[in-house]
Amino acid sequence: MRTRYSEDQQAVAEAFGELFAREASTDAVRAAEAGCGFDAGLWRTLAAAGAPGMAVAADYGGGGGSLVDLAVMVYEWGRRIAPVPLVEHAVCARLLAAVGGDWHRDAVAAVAVGELIATLAPGPLDSGGVARLVPAGAVADVVAARRADDVVVTRSRPPATARPNTADLPLADRDLSDAQTVASGAAAEDAWERALSEWKALTAVAYAGLAAEVLAMGVDYTKQRRQFGVPVGSFQAVQHGLADAATRTEGARLLAFRAVCALEAELTGKPTPPIRARPWPERPVSAANKSGKYTAATHPGLSDSRSRSEAGRSDGGRLASMALLFGAESARFAADRALQYHGGYGYSAEYDVQLYYRRAAGWLLQLGEPSAEIARLAQNDLGPKATEAA
């Protein structure tokens, strides 16, 4: 088991860490907020560095990197809350490369090199065929969505204005009424679920980066700021809040990368050996097992997982959902502690903590309601409710 970056991954982390630190300063983040939450110059720089297609197959002009390599870069992106839709784009590019072979091959290639920006609409289309509040909808040239049993794609001019929102994300409504079908039936189902799982896992990784950075801001500030003649960071109440945030942040990072690794392993046909997917049995045990004895036979492995149509159906999908929820919660906690320990300045527009605080809420919610994600996980782990089964 290896839980640390390889040398190559370390190099990716360093290169993109430097790039984002240089090109995506908080000044750049603020400048993007004045527009639609997008920094076109940064996007061009990233495209030149091969970032948008890093984990797209070489056949399509991508870099052929793995999901894990991509995640290493996404962590650095998350640390800088960089105003470019890197995750949406990368996930959509991989989806199109997987299913969209016949859909304008040249368009997919243009997506892979970042000439076109792509995104997914995670929610359903409304009756008029419009997707509401599409992440990166303000700037994406290509939008993929789910329509009935199909995966559909449209290429159209982005509005370049966002609907004003808490996190200053480039959210916009997009008309997909003339979108073309690129996959149907089971193939569409699998590809779409796979894309959403990648999106969740990568967002979880980004959250770990966000949390680590906002925590570092809290730590730095409390080392400098003095009250009662001492740094406020020497007060134990403050230290313990930051220590809890650090613990959750590290836990979120590990779970997120574990989810990414599990998804990658499923793709390469080397699924992680069935680390007991759920450490408890699914069926009632008390009848057969009055003593409460815990028997190995009652542990379901991966082979037991349910029909592929259920969310979180695979270990990777399950871990991705969990990592997203835990990552979002941990990042919000870290941002909350960092803001709190900045005192009034943390609440001021001038300090950077608030930029992180708002994005910590936004990244999760643009994907949908957390309670729905929990309900999907419950269905996966516990089976459907009587009402759901009916």
Next chain:
Amino acid sequence: MDFAMSARAEEFRSEVQQFLAEHVDAETIAAGRDGTIHSAALHRAIAERGWLSGAVPAELGGGGMDPVELCVLVEELQLHQAPADALGVAVVAVSMILEHGGEHLRTAVAPRLMAGEALACLGYSEPESGSDVAAARTRAERRGDRWIINGAKMWTTLAHVADYVVLLTRTDPDAPKHRGLTFFVAPLDADGIEIRPVETMGNERSNATFYDNVVLGDEWRLGEVNDGWAVMKTALKYERGIAGGQFPSPPVIEAAIDWARGACRADGASLIDDDEVRHKLVRAAIDVEVCRSFAYHTAALASEGAMFGVEGSMTKLFASESYKKHCAWFLDMMGAKGLLTHDDPGAHMDGRIEEHFRHAPVTAIYGGTSEINRNLVAEGWLGLPRSR
């Protein structure tokens, strides 16, 4: 980066599962309810299998089991609720002896502990010192080639069934507190040692131990005189691999699911279909996966030979605090029936959740309290100034 168990580690897991299916049954678990979370038969069987000596680092003369496999062993023991508190203590004691002990301890004591023939217990804490373990006052004075021990230890768990106590003493009361400490491994049948039970809110029984002019030859000394703090640091290092505690919640979640499948709300709906119950079960499952991620990560670091420190504190902090939360959630879910103990024939699954509810608080206290772990994270991970 792959976060993947090797095929060998998975094979090892099946081996452990098979072993535990044979050696841990309801009776073994129930036997732990007398307060002593130890089964002599299980302990010996584990030792015979080579897993006790295996957990001792190879460079010290142990089996040098891969830390990831050791982690799997600890995980399975906990999932099976095996009463194996003595295992970790034995591994720590043997490792300390092999690293710091003289001829006598290495030849007369360590092999017996490794074979599972003898048991050790840890005498660090005292009535007046716990978190501040270096403030120990139990006195050891040199008289010629012997040592005279006087004092009291608190929370000497397993002392009533053990053969040896790893004893932290003060040999120089005038030196700064970290510089006047010396370790001994004392045979518990020595004259002048008294053991009194300390009952707890949970099922575990601990002990207060008293040392009244106990005479020990120098061969029982562990490490250099006044260098006890250095020995203590290595003890904490060895404890990390085997201490367990990273996987406390699954048996509770298992029981909670079982209860929820069988119980109904006032309106007749099955509890397993209740949204709040489902959400809590999912939240708990997420916490379990976080704990496993932490545990596998620290094990993987150890197997690469990398030292880890603060990660161990984070793991314990997160695991014990989330475990307490889960126990409270699922106790509440059961209402009045949740209160029934295993002595009541109507208790659900032998009163498992109730029992864990009473056990959970101690996991945030022993082996370093949550507050101490937060201090360690604040200082060691975040670089904040020492707060004490």
